[in-house]
Amino acid sequence: MPARGDHDARRRDVSEAVWRVLAARGFGGLTLRAVAAEMNASTGLLTHYFPSKKALIAYALDVADERTATRPQxxxxxxxxxxxxxxxxxxxxxxxxxxxxxxxxxxxxxxxxxxxxxxxxxxxxxxxxxxxxxxxxxxxxxxxxxxxxxxxxxxxxxxxxxxxxxxxxxxxxxxxxxxxxxxxxxxxxxxxxxxxx
Amino acid sequence: MPARGDHDARRRDVSEAVWRVLAARGFGGLTLRAVAAEMNASTGLLTHYFPSKKALIAYALDVADERTATRPQxxxxxxxxxxxxxxxxxxxxxxxxxxxxxxxxxxxxxxxxxxxxxxxxxxxxxxxxxxxxxxxxxxxxxxxxxxxxxxxxxxxxxxxxxxxxxxxxxxxxxxxxxxxxxxxxxxxxxxxxxxxx
Missing domain, CATH: 1.10.357.10 (Tetracycline Repressor, domain 2)
Known part of the structure; x- marks a missing residue:
């Protein structure tokens, strides 16, 4: 099921990009444009994932939760x-x-x-x-x-x-x-x- | 010197409005538009005071410093x-x-x-x-x-x-x-x- 694999890979790319933006600029610097730039993708592609700023923030908090839970400790x-x-x-x-x-x-x-x-x-x-x-x-x-x-x-x-x-x-x-x-x-x-x- | 008095009064109005925006929405909600709305003023008037977002943030920090220093304690x-x-x-x-x-x-x-x-x-x-x-x-x-x-x-x-x-x-x-x-x-x-x- 390559579509599934593509989906998961893309999701990982988005998570990675969101994390890099957060780590560099914080939530104040978290925009669709900044995440898109990190991925070399279009802002349009990201609006498909995040219909609103709030959806992007909620996703970013999920990423932060997951990173926190799985960090080396x-x-x-x-x-x-x-x-x-x-x-x-x-x-x-x-x-x-x-x-x-x-x-x-x-x-x-x-x-x-x-x-x-x-x-x-x-x-x-x-x-x-x-x-x-x-x-x-x-x-x-x-x-x-x-x-x-x-x-x-x-x-x-x-x-x-x-x-x-x-x-x-x-x-x-x-x-x-x-x-x-x-x-x-x-x-x-x-x-x-x-x-x- | 009424011009001086006007200037000081306007500055107080701006400080008040900035503080109300900060207290309600934090720095993430601090925009020229939000401050202007608090003052019933135009965004154009405020761009005269704050040529950049950074200038607005620096001013807001001054307001917060002043409020903190003069708070009842x-x-x-x-x-x-x-x-x-x-x-x-x-x-x-x-x-x-x-x-x-x-x-x-x-x-x-x-x-x-x-x-x-x-x-x-x-x-x-x-x-x-x-x-x-x-x-x-x-x-x-x-x-x-x-x-x-x-x-x-x-x-x-x-x-x-x-x-x-x-x-x-x-x-x-x-x-x-x-x-x-x-x-x-x-x-x-x-x-x-x-x-x-």
């Missing part, structure tokens, strides 16, 4: 403090690829704050991320690495907030926030939370 | 932990007005990451913010509220990151992050940092 060890550290480290912009991915997500917030549907999608993404962090905190409490009185949701919200805040500072100022410093800051916070509750 | 008490808490609390989206202001800044990151000049401007804003937080941390160490071995720059980067991370989570999910919870999360972090180093 360290497998978290079993649930607990080390797993929490690994899961958060996997988010930090420690490599150029991870910086590009974070840059895409940070740039998506403008549009997501302006559109209720996209805002809901981002709210659910956040809740999904916090839900994936939670078992690590629960396990760390169970095995005594976090104080028994630790509030799981509060600790999860705190480390998630810290991590995204480091992401933004590091994207704007990679010179002041090299990978080693980002990791040291994360370690410092986790130590304080372990000892300080 | 609690005066931080003398330098120290309470001052640090107040300075960070002043950033959180605890009121609709503070949420609108944060929404404008978060939405500005897309364009600032795409433009080297705007990126430098945002990097300097961050460094300015951290510089204003630093004396509080130094004083807290001096008066024994933070452990003597505290690294000032690391603690400042950590609380700044945490605060902006809470801002983003709260903007997308105000239901899960009401004002009282934001403040409790900040208190929890500051306690951990005081005890945990």
């Amino acid at each position: 360290e497998l978290p060890p079993k649930p607990g403090m080390d797993g929490l550290r690994t899961a958060l480290t996997n988010v930090l912009p420690l490599t150029p690829e991870a910086a590009a991915m974070n840059r895409v997500w940070v740039s998506s917030w403008d549009g997501s704050l302006a559109d209720p549907e996209l805002g809901t999608r981002e709210r659910n993404r956040y809740e999904g991320w916090r839900a994936r962090l939670r078992p690590h905190v629960v396990a760390a409490i169970d095995n005594g690495d976090l104080p028994p009185e630790t509030d799981v949701d509060e600790l999860v919200a705190t480390v998630a907030a810290f991590t995204h805040g480091i992401v933004v500072q590091a994207l704007f100022d990679p010179g002041r926030f090299p990978a080693a410093r980002q990791k040291a800051l994360l370690d410092g916070l986790l130590h304080a939370l372990q000892a300080g509750h | 609690e005066l931080p008490p003398k330098p120290g932990m309470d001052g640090l808490r107040t300075a960070l609390t002043n950033v959180l989206p605890l009121t609709p007005e503070a949420a609108a202001m944060n929404r404008v800044w978060v939405s500005s990151w897309d364009g600032s990451l795409a433009d080297p000049e705007l990126g430098t401007r945002e990097r300097n804003r961050y460094e300015g913010w951290r510089a204003r937080l630093r004396p509080h941390v130094v004083a807290a160490i001096d008066n024994g509220d933070l452990p003597p071995e505290t690294d000032v720059d690391e603690l400042v980067a950590t609380v700044a990151a945490f605060t902006h991370g809470i801002v983003v989570q709260a903007l997308f999910d105000p239901g899960r992050f009401p004002a009282a919870r934001q403040k409790a999360l900040l208190d929890g972090l500051l306690h951990a940092l005081q005890a945990g180093h």
